Amino acid sequence: MKTTKRTNRALTAVLAAGASIGLLAGCAGGVGASGGGQSGGTGFEYGASQEEVDAALAELEPVTLTYQPGASSQNSETAANGLAFQKYIEERSGGKIKLENAWGQSIAPYTELDDALTDGRVDIAYYAAIYFPDEFPTVDAYSKLTHYSTAAPLTGEAISAAMMSELGWNSEEHMQSIEEKGLVPLSPLMSSGDYWTACSEPGSAPEDWQGRQMRIAGTAHTAFAEALEASPVSMEYGETFEALQRGTVDCTFVQPQVAGSTGLLEVAPYVSHFADKRMTGSATAMHVAGPAIKELPLAYQQIIFDAEVDHWHGMVVNTMDAGRQAVSDAKGAGGEFVEMDPETEQIIAETQEKLVDDLIAEGRLPEDIREQMEASAEKWTGIVEELGYTDAGELDQLDEWYEKGSVDFRPLAERVFSESAAGHRPS
Incomplete structure (x- = not known):
């Protein structure tokens, strides 16, 4: 029996990241x-x-x-x-x-x-x-x-x-x-991958976010933007480069896979990330x-x-x-890859925990979910160490x-x- 396959399908390349x-x-x-x-x-x-x-x-x-x-x-x-x-x-x-x-x-x-x-x-x-x-x-x-x-x-x-x-x-x-x-x-x-913020202009202190148009990818980011007195704008990653380029949005929450594969940091080269923790949403x-x-x-x-x-x-x-490429892109565009302002990080971190509290109260997550996740982190940290994976530097030197x-x-x-x-x- 011959193999059957589809034919005459036009493949139209679009800006994308991830797999399906x-x-x-x-x-x-x-x-x-x-x-x-x-x-x-x-x-x-x-x-x-x-x-x-x-x-x-x-x-x-x-x-x-x-x-x-x-x-x-x-x-x-x-x-x-x-x-x-x-x-x-x-x-x-x-x-x-x-x-x-x-x-x-x-x-x-x-x-x-x-x-x-x-x-x-x-x-x-x-x-x-x-x-x-x-x-x-x-x-x-x-x-x-x-x-x-x-x-x-x-x-x-x-x-x-x-x-x-x-x-x-x-x-x-x-x-x-x-x-x-x-x-x-x-x-x-x-x-x-972890989430960062990428903006067309520098500044990550609380006052810098006020009034900014922030592209969001998930509902957690809506809460973050509102806590920072920014305006959340929902759009898929394929639309974000042009929106940043035209000034329709000022900043975006972004992951390494998107940042490094779409060229976003060429138009939003001012990247800030948490110092010691992760931003939720990945x-x-x-x-x-x-x-x-x-x-x-x-x-x-x-x-x-x-x-x-x-x-x-x-x-x-x-x-x-993609993370390596993102760091290189930001530097090449004259931007920066820096730790987020501590006060801003604290605002987002507190908002993250409130989101968890709300999900528990709604019955969408069990009451002991934090303990479960902390136990999981301890387990997989041990396995990663056992297998010999290590970090040879900081994020801003990934390239x-x-x-x-x-x-x-x-x-x-x-x-x-x-x-x-x-x-x-x-x-």
């Missing part, structure tokens, strides 16, 4: 057609030899899946996760599973991604669920819990990413919110597939699921590589001591998989 997975592609939008309706079949154990995997795939027909990474192109600073995911799948399957990449959200923007995943235009995708707090209330709630770990530029990102992944996998409510939409979670909760996205993935042979489903180890590694690489793509986060990703995701593996 599209639905399983096939004739008339069905995976069954592209794979011969071979659901079920023989699987293999996680970590099986390549010979065992080849044996499980021996009688299976090839399939081609449409994958929508969120990066603008394969050359983007945030393409590492999508490329690592694709490479693992195609190599592990001996070429029997092909991913047809649609970069830059060229098939479906986030506002249409639900429909694209369920109707078969996309098979697997990175989904910035933080933009839809009413549809994904758990993402909105959990995004307000990302400040309970260190702000260290490398180890802090690794610890926080592990904490939020574990939280997502272990939350029955969160998993149900994804599955109720007909989607299949591959990584149910992901971090794109759990913004998930990696999901459409329901048709369940029509694939079991061995194919397992390969796709197992590829999340490499995808998770790539997400942290994205954060580090000097961190080399692009130089750190392998797969050992940590393996621990995340075994500690939280393994029980969800298709079987």
Whole structure:
């Protein structure tokens, strides 16, 4: 049987960062057609030899899946996760599973991604669920819990990413919110890095924020802007460069992956960040597939699921590589990368804890959530240290001591998989 794939699809590059997975592609939008309706079949154990995997795939027909990474192109600073995911799948399957990449959200923007995943235009995708707090209330709630770990530029990102992944996998409510939409979670909760503020003019003291137009990405940022007497303006990251360039907004809350992949700091080079803590809001996205993935042979489903180890590694690489570029961009534009004014940091920190209090009072988070997050931070800090990850400098010198793509986060990703995701593996 021949492989079935979509044709004549225009790929329109747009400014984007992050990754997204599209639905399983096939004739008339069905995976069954592209794979011969071979659901079920023989699987293999996680970590099986390549010979065992080849044996499980021996009688299976090839399939081609449409994958929508969120990066603008394969050359983007945030393409590492999508490329690592694709490479693992195609190599592990001996070429029997092909991913047809649609970069830059060229098939479906986030506002249409639900429909694209369920109707078969996309098979697997990175989904910035933080933009839809009413549809994904758990993402909105959990995004307000990302400040309970260190702000260290490398180890802090690794610890926080592990904490939020574990939280997502272990939350029955969160998993149900994804599955109720007909989607299949591959990584149910992901971090794109700590938040900073980036402005077109210098100054981070409380009086500097008064009257500024602040681009926000999530509901936590609305509260921050209002506490600083700034005006929150909601927009997706793809619109932010032009808004800053034209002066429609003065500042933006921004993560490394967006800052380093979109050139934002060329027009907003005055960056401020917390001194010793993290700014909350970084759990913004998930990696999901459409329901048709369940029509694939079991061995194919397992390969796709197992590829999340490499995808998770790539997400942290994205954060580090883009962060390095962001620091370089700010310096190159004559700006600065500095610690936030202590009084401003205190205002935001107090607002973060009030948000947690409100979520507990509303019954959206358990009363002991702080203790849970602190215990999680302690656990993953120990694992990160055990695996030998270290920081060789400060954030404002990231372009000097961190080399692009130089750190392998797969050992940590393996621990995340075994500690939280393994029980969800298709079987």
